[in-house]
Amino acid sequence: MQDYLKGLNEPQREAATHINGPLMIVAGAGSGKTKVLTTRIAHLMANGIDAFNILALTFTNKAAAEMKERVEKILGNNEARNLYIGTFHSVFARILRAEAPRIGYPNNFTIYDTDDSRSVIKTVVNELNLDDKLYKPNVVHNRISSAKNALVGPDEYANDYYLQQEDMRANRPALAQVYKAYQVRCFKNGAMDFDDLLFKMYELLRDFPEVLHKYQHKFKYILIDEYQDTNPVQYQITKLLAAVNENICVVGDDAQSIYSFRGATIENILQFQQDYDDVKVIKLEQNYRSTQSILNVANEVIKNNKGQLPKSLWTENAHGEKIKLVRTMTDNDEGKYVADTIQEQKLRNHYHNKHFAILYRTNAQSRSYEESLRRMGIAYRIFGGISFYQRKEIKDFISYLRVIVNTRDEEALKRIINYPIRGIGKTSVEKIVIFANDQNITFWDVLTRASEFGFKAGTLEAIQNFVTMIRYFQSMLEQKNAYDVAVQVGKHTNFVKELFNDKSTEGLARYENVQELLNSIKEFTESPDNEDGEVGDKTLGAYLQQITLLTDADEKDENADVVKLMTIHAAKGLEFPVVFVGGLEETLFPNAMSINTREELEEERRLFYVAVTRAEKHLFLTYANARYRFGSLTQNEPSRFLDELPETFLDRTYAGGGARNQTSNMGSAFARMHRGFEGNTQFSNASRQAPKSKTSALPTGLTSKPPQTVQHIPSKDFVPSDTTNLQEGQKVEHQKFGYGLVTKLEGSAHNPIATVKFELNGEKKIMLNYAKLRIVE
DNA sequence: TACCAGGAGGTTTTT
DNA sequence: CCTCCTGGTA
Numbered sequence: 001m002q003d004y005l006k007g008l009n010e011p012q013r014e015a016a017t018h019i020n021g022p023l024m025i026v027a028g029a030g031s032g033k034t035k036v037l038t039t040r041i042a043h044l045m046a047n048g049i050d051a052f053n054i055l056a057l058t059f060t061n062k063a064a065a066e067m068k069e070r071v072e073k074i075l076g077n078n079e080a081r082n083l084y085i086g087t088f089h090s091v092f093a094r095i096l097r098a099e100a101p102r103i104g105y106p107n108n109f110t111i112y113d114t115d116d117s118r119s120v121i122k123t124v125v126n127e128l129n130l131d132d133k134l135y136k137p138n139v140v141h142n143r144i145s146s147a148k149n150a151l152v153g154p155d156e157y158a159n160d161y162y163l164q165q166e167d168m169r170a171n172r173p174a175l176a177q178v179y180k181a182y183q184v185r186c187f188k189n190g191a192m193d194f195d196d197l198l199f200k201m202y203e204l205l206r207d208f209p210e211v212l213h214k215y216q217h218k219f220k221y222i223l224i225d226e227y228q229d230t231n232p233v234q235y236q237i238t239k240l241l242a243a244v245n246e247n248i249c250v251v252g253d254d255a256q257s258i259y260s261f262r263g264a265t266i267e268n269i270l271q272f273q274q275d276y277d278d279v280k281v282i283k284l285e286q287n288y289r290s291t292q293s294i295l296n297v298a299n300e301v302i303k304n305n306k307g308q309l310p311k312s313l314w315t316e317n318a319h320g321e322k323i324k325l326v327r328t329m330t331d332n333d334e335g336k337y338v339a340d341t342i343q344e345q346k347l348r349n350h351y352h353n354k355h356f357a358i359l360y361r362t363n364a365q366s367r368s369y370e371e372s373l374r375r376m377g378i379a380y381r382i383f384g385g386i387s388f389y390q391r392k393e394i395k396d397f398i399s400y401l402r403v404i405v406n407t408r409d410e411e412a413l414k415r416i417i418n419y420p421i422r423g424i425g426k427t428s429v430e431k432i433v434i435f436a437n438d439q440n441i442t443f444w445d446v447l448t449r450a451s452e453f454g455f456k457a458g459t460l461e462a463i464q465n466f467v468t469m470i471r472y473f474q475s476m477l478e479q480k481n482a483y484d485v486a487v488q489v490g491k492h493t494n495f496v497k498e499l500f501n502d503k504s505t506e507g508l509a510r511y512e513n514v515q516e517l518l519n520s521i522k523e524f525t526e527s528p529d530n531e532d533g534e535v536g537d538k539t540l541g542a543y544l545q546q547i548t549l550l551t552d553a554d555e556k557d558e559n560a561d562v563v564k565l566m567t568i569h570a571a572k573g574l575e576f577p578v579v580f581v582g583g584l585e586e587t588l589f590p591n592a593m594s595i596n597t598r599e600e601l602e603e604e605r606r607l608f609y610v611a612v613t614r615a616e617k618h619l620f621l622t623y624a625n626a627r628y629r630f631g632s633l634t635q636n637e638p639s640r641f642l643d644e645l646p647e648t649f650l651d652r653t654y655a656g657g658g659a660r661n662q663t664s665n666m667g668s669a670f671a672r673m674h675r676g677f678e679g680n681t682q683f684s685n686a687s688r689q690a691p692k693s694k695t696s697a698l699p700t701g702l703t704s705k706p707p708q709t710v711q712h713i714p715s716k717d718f719v720p721s722d723t724t725n726l727q728e729g730q731k732v733e734h735q736k737f738g739y740g741l742v743t744k745l746e747g748s749a750h751n752p753i754a755t756v757k758f759e760l761n762g763e764k765k766i767m768l769n770y771a772k773l774r775i776v777e
Numbered sequence: 778t779a780c781c782a783g784g785a786g787g788t789t790t791t792t
Numbered sequence: 793c794c795t796c797c798t799g800g801t802a
Contacts, residue, residue, distance in 0.1 A: 113792090194791085262792080362788060364788055364794095424778095425779075428778095570791080591788095607790080632793090
């Protein structure tokens with residue numbers, strides 16, 4: 001037996017050594033799926049299959065990179081760089097780059113990110129004289145995007161009775177026209193959006209038999225990761241590609257399907273066995289990642305979903321600690337709790353920053369964690385959110401590069417034509433657009449023929465200088481690589497100097513960002529092979545093609561010793577020794593947008609399942625009674641998912657003494673008591689000051705402490721003391737319970753517990769690691 | 778044409 | 793709380 005098969009369990013080995021014919025691997029969370037996939041690729045190659053004939057599709061660049069790296073390690077040579085491993089989007093972009101002229105696009109077509117798409121939609125909506133209050137760019141974009149993912153083109157859209165009815169009802173009868181106009185404009189701009197990369201790829205294969213034939217024979221073996229997250233376009237494309245050889249291997253877990261908003265459908269994985277004859281199905285059910293407690297909690301929760309593929313995930317790992325359920329007053333307290341606990345865990349269990357992950361439902365939640373981590377001096381990094389490439393200065397700079405490579409790109413042109421300021425203002429731009437539309441020529445064409453359109457002398461000169469400059473950059477493309485061109489752009493446009501002269505903090509940051517961008521371009525030109533493993537293509541075009549498809553999460557320094565913050569979506573496929581899942585509150589998680597149908601709610605639950613199964617050793621689930629949202633305090637019920645957790649594996653010590661923390665029927669009692677504050681009642685900004693002011697009438701639901709507690713107003717300069725050497729008999733002040741005397745000290749050194757007799761609230765046990773106590777004397 | 782102040786409106790998740 | 797857009801002024 002080959003070495004690389006050692007250490008695989010029976011089903012894993014069976015999957016890895018399967019060579020010909022369709023194969024479906026149902027892989028539970030943490031069951032060694034990546035290991036199986038990489039081993040299988042290595043095994044194919046060890047059996048004489050050429051790397052050039054293997055295609056592996058993933059959902060993130062990171063997963064692709066990891067896969068390639070691991071195959072390389074197993075094989076111990078450079079053959080792996082000939083594999084076609086990448087995301088659906090990047091692999092198709094690369095193929096489209098080669099084949100684009102067939103469908104009327106330039107090889108150097110631009111890839112529009114979401115912001116670009118929305119901006120095009122905005123223009124198109126205006127040009128059609130439609131109300132942009134009704135045709136909101138993001139709404140329209142979502143609609144168009146879903147259509148494309150479902151293989152519905154503009155014409156099918158216009159002719160679909162059901163879709164038309166929907167748009168009528170939503171007061172957007174012209175949506176089909178917008179869709180059409182949007183496509184026309186993108187085409188005119190020589191640009192494809194994210195969804196086009198899939199849709200056009202499908203059209204290419206559908207309409208050009210010779211192209212289909214070529215790729216069917218190139219990709220004799222196809223592997224698809226996270227198959228449960230594929231949407232109909234992706235499904236059709238892979239079906240076409242695999243039709244001849246039928247050597248298609250899909251890996252997925254229906255319990256982890258969390259991308260239906262992007263058009264993904266579990267149907268694809270359920271359907272797979274019908275699509276091909278003799279599908280071999282292998283289940284990976286042994287989990288190697290998590291403790292039994294964690295796994296049991298996960299299994300118990302997912303049971304509440306209907307229609308799962310039957311499987312039972314088990315582990316030989318130790319029981320481990322119970323899952324900690326933690327309730328705090330506000331989101332800020334939640335942040336503090338997490339930061340404190342990280343500090344404590346680092347000391348107690350010798351963890352490093354990099355062993356922690358903080359996961360949340362929405363990007364906006366990162367703020368409170370950030371603040372606390374920063375205050376504690378704990379290094380962290382946020383993955384996702386606004387990506388580096390979406391920053392204004394970076395987009396502006398890249399727009400220059402985009403124009404140089406593809407002058408049809410109107411979006412990019414509009415961004416840079418007056419940045420840095422050169423006297424071509426809004427009015428001139430509007431004129432240019434009108435001329436372009438009238439004559440049915442591109443924006444750039446108007447610029448090159450500016451003298452024909454009667455601009456004012458000053459404006460004309462500015463336009464001509466701009467054109468000359470861009471042409472100068474283009475002329476450099478032939479001899480110079482991407483980096484050299486970019487440097488020239490920075491110098492020649494005064495772009496870099498402009499930022500350099502801005503000495504404000506933000507200006508400095510912008511300057512540094514552009515420098516970082518230049519560095520990354522340099523790195524690209526100097527790296528021996530690009531991300532697809534293809535040697536040699538160091539042109540600006542090649543650089544731009546990959547840049548739009550990069551995400552923040554793809555950035556390298558894997559081993560940087562930082563706490564990782566990200567959404568649960570972004571965390572899929574990852575694992576961490578200690579995981580915090582925050583914001584377990586109704587309207588947040590499950591999100592208010594996703595509780596209207598059973599399907600939506602089940603997807604939220606799968607998301608929760610994904611979150612829980614990221615943890616290896618320790619799992620903390622936290623929720624806050626109230627959090628700041630839109631600048632005002634919002635009150636939420638604990639998440640319904642918390643009611644689904646099995647008691648046996650839970651530690652509620654930290655869940656505080658109120659709401660739904662002992663038994664689930666307490667919850668309804670609490671709810672009954674506070675009728676009127678159920679759901680998410682919003683309080684005005686004014687009530688934010690409430691706790692400080694004696695006169696303000698505090699809404700009952702807001703305090704959320706046990707009803708018998710007498711409210712204490714901490715002194716204005718309340719600062720928690722260091723309680724390491726706290727002695728019995730000392731007088732202390734607690735933020736909520738007021739003044740009291742320490743009557744007893746117990747607990748371990750890392751988790752000391754003080755018993756305090758409070759003047760107003762009686763005797764309480766206080767965990768010194770978490771509570772804020774000020775020593776009075 | 779450029780810049781600033783003031784106001785409205787927006788939070789789901791991502792390639 | 794934030795960002796984006798508008799409309800007024802220099």
